[in-house]
Amino acid sequence: MPKNRRVTIADVAARVGMTNITVSRALNRPEMVKAETRSKIEAAASELGYVPNAFARGLKHSESRLIGFVTASVDNPFYAEMIKAVSRHAKQHNYAILLFDTDGEAWLEANAIETLLSYQAAGIILSPISDEPDYRPDYIDRLHNSDVAVVQLDRTLYNADFSSVVLDNVWAGQCVAAHLLNRVFAETRVSAEAPARLLIAAGPEQSIISRERLAGVQTTLAETDRGVAVDVLWGDYTLEPARDDVGAYIETYGMPGAIFGMNQLITLGALQAMKAHGIAPDTLSVISIDRLPYLDIFDIRVPCVVHDGFHAGQRALELLLERIADPELPQQTITVRGELIE
Amino acid sequence: MPKNRRVTIADVAARVGMTNITVSRALNRPEMVKAETRSKIEAAASELGYVPNAFARGLKHSESRLIGFVTASVDNPFYAEMIKAVSRHAKQHNYAILLFDTDGEAWLEANAIETLLSYQAAGIILSPISDEPDYRPDYIDRLHNSDVAVVQLDRTLYNADFSSVVLDNVWAGQCVAAHLLNRVFAETRVSAEAPARLLIAAGPEQSIISRERLAGVQTTLAETDRGVAVDVLWGDYTLEPARDDVGAYIETYGMPGAIFGMNQLITLGALQAMKAHGIAPDTLSVISIDRLPYLDIFDIRVPCVVHDGFHAGQRALELLLERIADPELPQQTITVRGELIE
């Protein structure tokens, strides 16, 4: 069977002996058409297998029902959760999602934005590859000059004036420190000679997120007279460097009083290093940001500050829809607080 | 600052004192245009911030550079991996991904297909909500009558004639059984009175995937004279029913000789049930399909048959591109084998 030529509004019109415009109206503004004509048209349309051409429609209105989601890692479970939330709420408002995985590459991110502009995307949810001050991609101006709504999610471009939904990183750091002071460093007293040591396995040194989390820890520690010394290992949010650096640290300085991993992968890396050095997870206090899934099944307790990705994604989409509806709205930042789970 | 009207090819043309078509050519077929004109045009285009309108182009060619990915669960890590693969390879061929999360709902799946047809998607990678024989959505005919390329991934519609990339489920079952015979039931001898028991926590009873995995186990067991009795608990591929049913089983029949969980979540459910009954993971042999991530860090060994989702996704996209290039190609099925990891 040769594939039928695509059926258009005109084919439907011909079938019922009317003109294009009547068919168009019957399908989009049913109230403007006599009920009888309408049902004839609807019948013909479904019989012929008519599918509206989104391109023609988009060209006409010069607006589209597309929302872009740009992220560095679809396979990060936290992002997967956010994508799910965005996708679910987008389709309730009749938007479809164009997904771009930038794989941490600046040029792919730039391409993604370019493509979204060419599809006249109504909005973009952007989680850029980096929040460091020296990452200032050219597309920022393009976005400001166009009329796409933009909401940054989780990560934000340094100093770019877009709305955003971010985690309360300072607070997460404070939570972590408070928990450690309560549970681990409870007996610690000021002691300049042999202070208790907290090892922090962080993300990149220039990452705002890492710095905020660190700042949170430090302010809370500073509020007490417990003499906790903080050692920071900068990394890149992935497992391997965390594992290697924590391993090296343990070899050089011995076991710290506690380890704080700034995200899931970092913490797993730290745990791996501990295992390699024969340290059981319950001997040394480990605390994390992001949940380490399913460990409770095996009675391994790593307390963590958990952020609700689904909620964050949903808020981002809400913000985006508001901006699409009213582009003149001032930029907003929404902060999502995590919760300490023991 | 009022947002500038969108800049079109005509604006660029006016700027350099040429006509639309020359600009169009300079941008798309550089070789057809004098080098000097071309560079003038390119300069003007980037200065004005020209972005081609994908809708106009799509309308003209009546073909698009869009590929649809339709799945029931973006947040399943196995799917996330496949999405990553598809996305990465799609962009190498200049396709963008329209992502639809159907959340297991038939009407959302139907909507997704409808939307993809309206966007003239060049191809669709489809992982339907169900592979059971009584799920026969209407869109199957629409797809066959249109000229979209379709490749099913992981799950396939019962008896729909589309290409597909599927896991070798029979083989996975055989692997599992062979491993159990070697390691767990090695000493078991024929014994009608007290046969060794293998508990299988499966997906839905009508699911082809579950039935194939089960069949694999049974053929391998049948090839030996070891008297292993198989008990099957049907479920739905999620954690909770598996946990509850395995728990109930243990209470009624006591500990089986081994438990086989047919996917990650089922196995985790089984492990949870064991924990609730005070059975340590190393006392009872558990085996799974799909990896249980990071357990090795804690010295918990659950052998599993692992499938390479990245590879599967990549193959699906390759198949799709082939069909886009030549729609007359016969339908193909590619089978991806997993590997037993101890």
Place this chain on the structure above:
DNA sequence: CTGTTAGCGCTTTCAA
């Protein structure tokens, strides 16, 4: 090498 014309499928005037 560059320009004219026409049309992709749909919808927005304006008119009947």
Place this chain on the structure above:
DNA sequence: TTGAAAGCGCTAACAG
């Protein structure tokens, strides 16, 4: 309630 004409932005086909 329905229709005619025009145009969204882009690119074939055919000139020049």
